Amino acid sequence: xxxxxxxxxxxxxxxxxxxxxxxxxxxxxxxxxxxxxxxxxxxxxxxxxxxxxxxxxxxxxxxxxxxxxxxxxxxxxxxxxxxxxxxxxxxxxxxxxxxxxxxxxxxxxxxxxxxxxxxxxxxxxxxxxxxxxxxxxxxxxxxxxxxxxxxxxxxxxxxxxxxxxxxxxxxxxxxxxxxxxxxxxxxxxxxxxxxxxxxxxxxxxxxxxxxxxxxxxxxxxxxxxxxxxxxxxxxxxxxxxxxxxxxxxxxxxxxxxxxxxxxxxxxxxxxxxxxxxxxxxxxxxxxxxxxxxxxxxxxxxxxxx
Ligand code: AMP
Ligand code: MG
Ligand code: MG
Numbered sequence: 001x002x003x004x005x006x007x008x009x010x011x012x013x014x015x016x017x018x019x020x021x022x023x024x025x026x027x028x029x030x031x032x033x034x035x036x037x038x039x040x041x042x043x044x045x046x047x048x049x050x051x052x053x054x055x056x057x058x059x060x061x062x063x064x065x066x067x068x069x070x071x072x073x074x075x076x077x078x079x080x081x082x083x084x085x086x087x088x089x090x091x092x093x094x095x096x097x098x099x100x101x102x103x104x105x106x107x108x109x110x111x112x113x114x115x116x117x118x119x120x121x122x123x124x125x126x127x128x129x130x131x132x133x134x135x136x137x138x139x140x141x142x143x144x145x146x147x148x149x150x151x152x153x154x155x156x157x158x159x160x161x162x163x164x165x166x167x168x169x170x171x172x173x174x175x176x177x178x179x180x181x182x183x184x185x186x187x188x189x190x191x192x193x194x195x196x197x198x199x200x201x202x203x204x205x206x207x208x209x210x211x212x213x214x215x216x217x218x219x220x221x222x223x224x225x226x227x228x229x230x231x232x233x234x235x236x237x238x239x240x241x242x243x244x245x246x247x248x249x250x251x252x253x254x255x256x257x258x259x260x261x262x263x264x265x266x267x268x269x270x271x272x273x274x275x276x277x278x279x280x281x282x283x284x285x286x287x288x289x290x291x292x293x294x295x296x297x298x299x300x301x302x303x304x305x
Contacts, residue, residue, distance in 0.1 A: 004098040005107050006137065006145060006167070009064060011089035013112075013135040013147045014163045016059045019086045020052035020116055020133045021151030021161050027051065028128070035124060042193060042237075044120045049073055051084075052116035052133060059086040066107040068269045071114040072241045090163075099169025102139065111138040111269045113244035119215030121192040128152040132217030136244025138267035144168050146245030146252075148217045164221070166252030177253065178226030180283055184208040188219045188228040193237050197302055201234035201260065201278070204296050216279070220246035223255055223283050230291055231281040234260055234299050238275040240267055246281070254284035261300050262292030277303050 027033065027048035034047035053071045058078040060069055062085060115134040117123060122130035129152050137145035145167040153162045164174035180186060187202060191212035202210055211228055213219055216238055222228040244267050247257035258264050259277030277300070282288045 003094065004103045004105070005064075005110070006102040006105055006139070007094060007096070007098045008089055009060070009067070009110060009112070009137055010145050010147070010165065010167060011093045012060060012063055012086065013137065014090040014093055014165055015088055016056050016086040017133040017135055017147045017149035017163055018161060019059070019084065020055050021149050023051045023055055023084070024048045024117055024123070024131065024133070024151045025160075028123070033124060044124060045073060046117070046120060046124065048123065049117045049120055050076075053114060054078065054080050055084040055086070056114050056116055056133075056135065058084065060112060063087065064107050067110055067112055069112045069114060070241065070269065071116065072239065073116060093165065093173070096170055099167070101169055102144065105139050109139060111267055112136065113138065113241040113267060115217070115241040115245070118217045118242060122214030127214060130214035130218045132215055132221070134217050134241065134245040136241065136248055136267070138244055141266040141268040142264070143244045143247040143251070143267050146248030148221065148245055148249055150221075164224070164249060166249030168248065168252045170252065172224075172249060172253045175221075175224055177224065179285055180226045180229045184229070186211060186228045188213055188222040188231050189233055190235070193235060195235055197234045197299060201232055201295060201299050204299070205230070205232060205291065205294055216242035216246050220250050220257070220281060223250060223281060224253060229283050229286055231279060233279040234303065235278055236274055236276040236303060238279055239273045240265065240271065240275065241273070243275055243279060250281055255282055256288040257281040258288070258292070260292070260295050260303065262289055
């Protein structure tokens with residue numbers, strides 16, 4: 001029996017994200033980050049973002065030539081060093097059984113959203129634990145599978161880096177699922193893109209604590225590991241590559257990630273990349289629609305305008 005494409009794409013993504021993670025560590029160790037501003041000082045790109053994306057897109061497209069892949073850093077030169085080309089699919093992941101609903105999906109029907117380095121501001125500031133590599137797998141406009149790789153995570157066995165994955169209908173792997181404390185409302189949000197509107201939305205939800213960390217990937221990890229109940233970001237700054245993998249992993253776990261109005265984003269290839277209506281993510285223990293209903297209408301109107 002042939003292995004379904006979704007399993008192979010996920011299995012190659014897990015190994016490719018790990019390779020991208022080692023490139024990110026190498027660039028940092030060499031010390032010359034090659035920082036350029038994309039759309040201003042709030043939107044940086046480094047040598048690590050560029051090289052990690054080349055590694056991911058070259059590896060995925062070599063094995064899956066008909067896959068539609070959209071990367072944050074635009075068109076990449078795919079003529080990469082041989083050592084950046086990953087060809088092995090993750091064998092541990094391939095031991096899982098493919099959910100029935102994805103078995104027949106063909107290569108042409110996927111859209112893969114790549115954020116080669118999420119948390120670039122934090123990376124340039126040396127806050128390395130906030131950095132993740134995000135590979136999101138969408139089918140028919142929905143985020144279905146995802147890999148969140150932490151290049152600087154220290155495992156108990158001394159190994160550096162870990163891959164967290166999720167596939168709807170199958171579940172998640174790579175971390176220890178933990179519920180957040182009862183009777184509290186801990187919200188995680190941006191640390192480098194705070195605006196008055198972002199603050200207004202936080203205030204409206206009356207958090208018992210606010211945790212400011214970098215990156216969409218690392219914020220969803222706060223939910224998966226029980227350190228926060230919700231991720232709230234009332235700003236149009238995130239893009240589809242920031243949320244595709246985190247949404248898929250969180251939803252495979254039982255949580256929900258939508259815009260601030262409670263509506264799912266489309267991950268079809270032709271969409272406008274900006275998550276204009278912000279981000280709202282909640283753990284399975286919360287009722288997502290209750291939290292979305294607490295977001296004041298004037299905040300939604302401000303995002304719409
Ligand atoms: P943050 O929560 O600020 O760490 O942002 C999560 C992701 O969204 C990161 O990839 C950021 O680069 C991106 N992002 C958020 N706000 C902005 C913004 N105003 N301009 C550019 N990128 C942003
Ligand atoms: Mg990002
Ligand atoms: Mg990025």
